[in-house]
Amino acid sequence: MIKIYTDGASKGNPGNGGYGVILLYKNMRKELSEGFRLTTNNRMELLAVISGLEALKVEGLPITIYSDSKYVVDSVQKGWIWGWQKKGFKDKKNVDLWKRYIPLHTKFKPQFQWVKGHAGNPLNERCDELAVTAALGYNLPPDQGYEAEQKA
Template sequence: MRTIVYADGGCDPNPGPGGWGVVILAPEGAIELCGGERASTNNRMELTAAIRALEHFPEGAAIEMRCDSQYVVKSVTEWMRGWKAKGWRTTTGEVKNIDLMQRLDALAAARDVRWVWVRGHAGEEGNERADRLATEGRRQALGLPPASPRPAPVSAPAPEKPRTGIAIDGALGLQLSRAAKLAGLTPQAYVEEAVRLALDLGPDGLARARAEARQRKAPAA
């Protein structure tokens, strides 16, 4: 199973102070990372976010990396092979951000990464959270306080608690309704009391109680 990761970054203004944010939806709970630089560009912060995310994982890890930057996704999945074949050069010169590109290439090559582009600011919770973390990273780089109280981390919804259903046939249901009415309880409450009693008695005690009840009901000889 692949671990889903969201990575985002940006500057305000561009170029200018930048930040990056990462949300890792690990099985044990969400892990959040962020940081920034006082002078950078949008593309460098996007690349840095993906690099920091991959650095968190050991070699061989299976990851689904979700980024809203086509620059990052297409660099890895479409353009990088050609750049490497040409000595990390394009028709106009050296590949931009070559230091980060080479680091990203080395990290991705040692891990099983599926790259997925997601539309930014489209309501996908992990992406929105990574964007907010990038803002916090930029503020940290500038020595500013957090923009707002930190919201709860992104996490998978808790599994629904199992429910136990017990089928009761018509005749038994009628007896149950009458007995509950005599006891001044609802049928549900009466069943719960009966179950608690049966659990307290245990199998042997329940068998004895049933035998005694049958003897009391039996007609005198």
């Protein structure tokens, strides 16, 4: 089983943001993080999940994603994304990221587990630390999806 812990952060909403991911498989552990200027917390939460899945090198193993984002967990577990997709994502935010997520969901069929944020879960806390550190970086690239959404 592969476990993926994720978290997103933004300093201001919108503001500088980042995500943190920890991938666990057997005795292997990999950490990922990246920061962007002018983005939102929800975008970073979703991008963390996407980045974790995109980093996988194998298929066919059970995957559980641990996230403290009700936005992400509920959107998938309650099937909202399929309704949004059917309606062409009309009036929805983060469409670029949801369109990037859906093929990954189809490919990997991950299960989601909501975890309470800032509640002492060491892996969730580490993801938060990675996300916040990334958001505080220098010369952060733009979140082009967020910028395009604002212009539309």
